[in-house]
Amino acid sequence: MNIQNMILTLQKFWSEQNCILMQAYDVEKGAGTMSPMTLLRSLGPEPWRVAYVEPSRRPADGRYGENPNRLYQHHQFQVIIKPSPDNIQELYLESLKALGINPLEHDIRFVEDNWENPTLGAAGLGWEVWLDGMEITQFTYFQQIGGLEANPVTVELTYGIERLASYIQDKENVFDLVWTDGFTIKDIFKQPEYEHSKYTFEESDVDMLFQLFTMYELEAQKTMEKGLIFPAYDYVLKCSHTFNLLDARGVISVTERTGYISRIRNLARNIAKAYVEERERLGFPMLKKEEQ
Amino acid sequence: MGKNVLFEIGLEELPARFIDDAEKQLEDKTKKWLKEQRISYTNMETFSSPRRLAILIHDMDENQATIEEEAKGPAINIAEDEAGNWSKAAIGFTKGQGKTVEDIYTKEVKGTTYIFVNKIIEGKQTKDILPEFKTIIESIQFGKNMRWGKQTMRYARPIRWLVALHEDEIIPFEIATVATGNETYGHRFLGNKLILNNPLAYKQQMKESFVIVDSAEREKMILDGIQKIEEQTNFNIPIDEDLLNEVRNLVEYPTTFVGSFEKEFLDLPEEVLITSMKEHQRYFPVKSNTGELLPYFVGVRNGNTEAIDTVIKGNEKVLRARLSDAQFFYEEDQKNSIDYYQDKLKNVVFQVKLGTIHEKVTRVVSIAKRIAEALDLDSTITANIERAAEISKFDLVTNMVNEFTELQGIMGEKYAQIFGEDSSVATAIREHYMPTSASGDLPETLVGSVVSVAEKLDTIVGCIGVGLKPTGSQDPYGLRRQATGILRIVNEREWKIPVAEILDMVVEMYKSLNLEHFNQESVSQELHEFVQQRVAFVLKERGIEQDIILAITNNEIGVMSEIFKKASILSAKRNDESFKPIQEALVRVLNLAEKTNETEVNPAYFETESERELFHAYQEVGHNYQKYCNKEDYDKAFSELEKLAQPIHQFFENNMVMADDEQLKTNRLALLNRIAILLNNFADLQAIEWKQHF
Numbered sequence: 001m002n003i004q005n006m007i008l009t010l011q012k013f014w015s016e017q018n019c020i021l022m023q024a025y026d027v028e029k030g031a032g033t034m035s036p037m038t039l040l041r042s043l044g045p046e047p048w049r050v051a052y053v054e055p056s057r058r059p060a061d062g063r064y065g066e067n068p069n070r071l072y073q074h075h076q077f078q079v080i081i082k083p084s085p086d087n088i089q090e091l092y093l094e095s096l097k098a099l100g101i102n103p104l105e106h107d108i109r110f111v112e113d114n115w116e117n118p119t120l121g122a123a124g125l126g127w128e129v130w131l132d133g134m135e136i137t138q139f140t141y142f143q144q145i146g147g148l149e150a151n152p153v154t155v156e157l158t159y160g161i162e163r164l165a166s167y168i169q170d171k172e173n174v175f176d177l178v179w180t181d182g183f184t185i186k187d188i189f190k191q192p193e194y195e196h197s198k199y200t201f202e203e204s205d206v207d208m209l210f211q212l213f214t215m216y217e218l219e220a221q222k223t224m225e226k227g228l229i230f231p232a233y234d235y236v237l238k239c240s241h242t243f244n245l246l247d248a249r250g251v252i253s254v255t256e257r258t259g260y261i262s263r264i265r266n267l268a269r270n271i272a273k274a275y276v277e278e279r280e281r282l283g284f285p286m287l288k289k290e291e292q
Numbered sequence: 293m294g295k296n297v298l299f300e301i302g303l304e305e306l307p308a309r310f311i312d313d314a315e316k317q318l319e320d321k322t323k324k325w326l327k328e329q330r331i332s333y334t335n336m337e338t339f340s341s342p343r344r345l346a347i348l349i350h351d352m353d354e355n356q357a358t359i360e361e362e363a364k365g366p367a368i369n370i371a372e373d374e375a376g377n378w379s380k381a382a383i384g385f386t387k388g389q390g391k392t393v394e395d396i397y398t399k400e401v402k403g404t405t406y407i408f409v410n411k412i413i414e415g416k417q418t419k420d421i422l423p424e425f426k427t428i429i430e431s432i433q434f435g436k437n438m439r440w441g442k443q444t445m446r447y448a449r450p451i452r453w454l455v456a457l458h459e460d461e462i463i464p465f466e467i468a469t470v471a472t473g474n475e476t477y478g479h480r481f482l483g484n485k486l487i488l489n490n491p492l493a494y495k496q497q498m499k500e501s502f503v504i505v506d507s508a509e510r511e512k513m514i515l516d517g518i519q520k521i522e523e524q525t526n527f528n529i530p531i532d533e534d535l536l537n538e539v540r541n542l543v544e545y546p547t548t549f550v551g552s553f554e555k556e557f558l559d560l561p562e563e564v565l566i567t568s569m570k571e572h573q574r575y576f577p578v579k580s581n582t583g584e585l586l587p588y589f590v591g592v593r594n595g596n597t598e599a600i601d602t603v604i605k606g607n608e609k610v611l612r613a614r615l616s617d618a619q620f621f622y623e624e625d626q627k628n629s630i631d632y633y634q635d636k637l638k639n640v641v642f643q644v645k646l647g648t649i650h651e652k653v654t655r656v657v658s659i660a661k662r663i664a665e666a667l668d669l670d671s672t673i674t675a676n677i678e679r680a681a682e683i684s685k686f687d688l689v690t691n692m693v694n695e696f697t698e699l700q701g702i703m704g705e706k707y708a709q710i711f712g713e714d715s716s717v718a719t720a721i722r723e724h725y726m727p728t729s730a731s732g733d734l735p736e737t738l739v740g741s742v743v744s745v746a747e748k749l750d751t752i753v754g755c756i757g758v759g760l761k762p763t764g765s766q767d768p769y770g771l772r773r774q775a776t777g778i779l780r781i782v783n784e785r786e787w788k789i790p791v792a793e794i795l796d797m798v799v800e801m802y803k804s805l806n807l808e809h810f811n812q813e814s815v816s817q818e819l820h821e822f823v824q825q826r827v828a829f830v831l832k833e834r835g836i837e838q839d840i841i842l843a844i845t846n847n848e849i850g851v852m853s854e855i856f857k858k859a860s861i862l863s864a865k866r867n868d869e870s871f872k873p874i875q876e877a878l879v880r881v882l883n884l885a886e887k888t889n890e891t892e893v894n895p896a897y898f899e900t901e902s903e904r905e906l907f908h909a910y911q912e913v914g915h916n917y918q919k920y921c922n923k924e925d926y927d928k929a930f931s932e933l934e935k936l937a938q939p940i941h942q943f944f945e946n947n948m949v950m951a952d953d954e955q956l957k958t959n960r961l962a963l964l965n966r967i968a969i970l971l972n973n974f975a976d977l978q979a980i981e982w983k984q985h986f
Contacts, residue, residue: 106599
């Protein structure tokens with residue numbers, strides 16, 4: 001099965017489970033969790049079900065398109081359900097069957113893995129799912145988001161698309177994966193992988209990036225003070241990506257590193273709090289929808 | 293004949309590390325509960341797997357035991373009126389107990405007579421009590437708990453079903469909206485939903501549904517599988533207990549299999565291969581009969597042999613990817629130099645208030661140098677110690693350690709060898725992390741020992757200096773473990789430097805740095821107290837009695853090997869009947885010596901022969917004692933002190949210490965005080981509770 005069909009299959013599967021199918025969020029981010037569709041929506045009492053593909057950028061993982069296992073940008077298929085359903089593990093295993101993975105012919109296991117993202121003040125408990133020894137999915141019950149207790153609990157499934165595809169297509173090199181008939185990852189992504197790596201490690205304008213970080217941070221604060229949560233959050237994402245670029249460039253010392261992370265975390269915390277307050281002011285509209 | 297009872301808690305996959313302990317808790321708590329509830333049974337069995345915890349109680353009595361209990365009423369003067377009839381109070385008491393005045397009898401309690409009745413507490417039916425088992429399930433503790441869905445309950449993982457059977461009857465209760473029933477689930481893929489009607493058939497029924505609920509049986513299946521592989525090949529598969537325990541708790545139905553990897557990966561350091569297999573993939577590495585790694589591994593699948601080739605192929609692919617990464621890192625790392633990595637350490641923080649790793653290493657060098665000086669080591673060894681301390685952390689910023697953190701020190705040794713460092717320097721880089729646990733191996737080399745002690749001292753003194761002393765169960769920097777490690781090394785190596793001196797030396801070094809957050813005033817006392825507690829801990833571990841520990845630790849912390857010898861001598865004497873008269877004499881001296889600070893003895897003031905003899909004996913013993921101490925023969929040194937007992941007895945028999953003549957009295961007390969000071973040099977003998985043993 002090519003990647004395009006994998007994505008279509010997962011979309012169809014989760015759509016049938018009443019998930020809203022979203023498109024990728026249009027601000028750079030390091031993980032699907034950082035999309036406001038996950039991070040903000042998993043806050044507060046309102047129910048939420050969503051599935052989307054998230055292209056995730058990890059500048060430090062860039063390898064000029066030469067490493068068979070690492071990418072500057074990879075793809076995650078993200079499923080978010082709040083509150084977590086009782087049969088979520090069964091649903092997940094059904095989705096693997098839909099991808100043609102017959103559990104009887106494999107060894108599928110749930111191995112303890114507790115997830116934490118200090119930048120977002122987020123933490124959860126769950127597993128990494130192993131398929132014949134390979135981690136293919138991160139399965140997490142959020143316990144805390146933006147420093148707030150998650151209540152009710154949101155479950156997050158993050159399928160690593162390239163990982164899963166390398167298994168399904170039996171390929172050793174990520175660039176050999178077939179995206180759709182006639183097109184491989186190499187065809188589509190090799191050039192951007194090389195150029196982004198080159199930019200990240202050699203050419204980025206460090207002074208400008210430092211300036212941008214401060215500007216984005218300031219704008220996030222100002223915007224939030226005006227009660228505009230979603231735009232403020234976009235600037236937090238921009239801070240985070242700018243920080244990742246600087247970090248990959250090796251220009252942030254470890255002492256400074258903690259400082260930057262806590263600056264982003266403070267923003268995220270304030271936004272999380274403001275989001276819940278705003279939803280409450282609006283009377284938690286999704287909660288009412290559910291009652292109807 | 294009682295009834296059999298089964299409880300099963302169905303869960304989403306429990307973390308493997310919690311399972312054994314949870315099963316044990318289930319057993320202990322159930323036993324305690326049944327005892328409190330006065331419900332008898334013949335025996336119980338517990339079971340566990342990643343998806344369940346279960347307990348089967350055999351032959352449970354259908355009723356609680358009926359017991360007779362004595363109920364105490366008012367005192368007789370209240371229970372009887374003036375005419376000697378039962379008072380209202382007495383009648384009220386009997387009514388309250390469901391009895392009449394006919395049942396009253398009297399008994400004396402602490403000199404007062406009270407009225408009593410015997411009360412029968414009827415045992416309730418067991419089946420009415422069993423729903424309370426809910427509290428046992430809820431009370432199981434896990435290392436880490438979570439919430440799920442809309443539930444407020446916290447548990448290791450979500451509860452998905454509950455089986456509670458009293459023979460074939462369901463015991464009704466509910467936890468986190470899950471109601472009990474008689475339905476359970478077999479293996480996720482090979483099994484089905486199944487109905488349980490007979491607690492005794494549980495194990496067998498589960499097995500038919502591909503769940504081995506007895507973890508010992510799963511372990512045996514794995515070991516049998518490994519043995520079979522060994523029989524069919526020339527493999528030697530060492531069994532790592534921790535790995536075995538983890539793997540048996542990751543599967544409900546184990547099937548072992550053999551996978552292989554490309555021979556060229558064997559060029560990687562063995563530790564890299566083993567870590568990749570064991571820690572990351574939970575495989576058993578395979579060795580040849582001569583102990584060399586072979587390009588194979590043994591994995592354990594959660595399932596049967598169906599399509600096992602696909603499973604093997606998948607596992608091989610994952611390992612290959614990991615090893616390719618490792619190989620890439622190994623080659624990349626060798627392209628740089630130690631200086632390159634040393635420079636990078638300037639950007640890695642050790643602890644915010646204590647600076648970067650680079651700064652830490654600089655301090656470790658200076659501590660190590662001072663230790664080498666105190667030990668009077670030759671210049672070649674000292675140079676190696678300095679170099680080893682200097683580059684002890686360079687591997688932390690290599691790609692390999694970045695990816696395989698558990699290889700810190702190990703890669704340091706490998707790379708240092710490759711980069712042409714002296715082999716003793718390379719080895720010390722690995723050894724300076726030792727011991728890694730309370731009873732872990734100690735460094736084998738002198739260079740490694742010095743660097744290890746210096747590195748730990750830096751952490752301990754630094755952390756205590758900036759207010760990070762461990763409190764209660766909180767010891768995030770592992771200071772206790774490290775202090776114990778230092779004491780063990782110093783003892784094993786028989787270093788003759790008093791520990792107190794080493795500590796002072798490090799404190800001085802720290803003070804000279806004038807670190808902003810370092811508390812110059814309190815550090816010394818806090819540090820000494822902390823290390824004294826660790827000495828006490830180490831002595832306790834060796835079975836030394838509490839009072840002997842006090843006797844030793846009340847003095848400044850001396851030379852470790854000396855401390856251990858002294859402690860074992862005192863411990864033996866303390867339990868030796870023939871030592872009694874000697875200890876009486878010594879203690880008498882110690883007690884009296886407390887009455888003075890005078891140490892000036894003037895032989896001209898002696899009046900009696902026994903005084904002169906005691907003084908003479910003191911001088912001789914003092915001389916010999918010192919001689920034996922210098923030779924570190926503490927047995928003989930203590931025997932010398934014992935020689936004082938006889939002249940002390942004579943002295944007390946023939947002299948009045950608290951004489952009316954002030955000059956005489958002062959002189960006699962001064963003599964006793966001199967002796968006491970000598971005795972206390974060995975240990976604070978007064979802290980020892982001699983008497984309780986005689």
